[in-house]
Amino acid sequence: MASLIERRQALHRSLQQVRQQNQSLTSQLETLQPLATVGSLMCMIAHEVNNLLTPMANFADLALRHPEDQELTQKALVKAVKSSQQACKIMESLVNMAHGKQGEKTAVKISQIIGEVFTCLARDLSKDGIEVRLDVPGDLEIYCVPVQIQQVLMNLILNARQAMMPGGGILTIVACRSDGGVCIEVCDTGPGIPAQILDRIFEPFFSTKDRARASQEGGGLGLGLAFCKLIVDSHKGRLTVNSRPKTGTVFQIFLPNPADPAPELPRPERA
Known part of the structure; x- marks a missing residue:
């Protein structure tokens, strides 16, 4: 006992x-x-x-x-x-986010943001064999922190370019009014993202790029899409992706109107 x-x-x-x-x-x-x-x-x-x-x-x-x-x-x-x-501005914006500060939102034309992105990129994509197609109404505005959404689009455009290298392809940017907000799509005609890893691409430090090639181009850390999702989420929006092998990839951003929450988005479909 x-x-x-x-x-x-x-x-x-x-x-x-x-x-x-x-x-x-x-x-x-x-x-x-x-x-x-x-x-x-x-x-x-x-x-x-x-x-x-x-x-x-x-x-x-x-x-x-x-x-x-x-x-x-x-x-x-x-x-x-x-x-x-x-x-x-980007450094200040991210540091503010770390302190729980969103940044000042304002109404800005999407065409203006896209124009500034291509100016900052300093790349002639036609020399890479890439045709750029824009379908963005000149008067279409979004309510956002402009510098943050500009960086989101820059990341998506750079990713699309890298996906279509070295063979070239078509980069299409489409924007339109949607239910309760604005939808922006960045589409490429690259090889697509394998279905088995599609759900992981927004994870920090997860990359689909070849390490050696990405290192030469200064990328491949797997942070660009994580950054994009962080920014879009902070705007109470949605960032979704659809990709098909040998067809290409579509990233869709939904940004709600100031008073409207973001609805659940259907997966974007290619034309």
């Missing part, structure tokens, strides 16, 4: 030690979680700034190589300054 009681007491002591260890581990995880968030945030900032540093360097290089052409040099330097200002 005494032996049974002793075994029970020993078992209770063991259970108590396990509980204490679990509590200690939980406390450590709670302490480390903000650090993990900061780490992810810093990686996202680096990813987005890198997207802007490349065209800045290209503009500066263009100015240095043609000092005799004052008009060209001035245009290149103006665009370099604009890209640097954009980088500052």
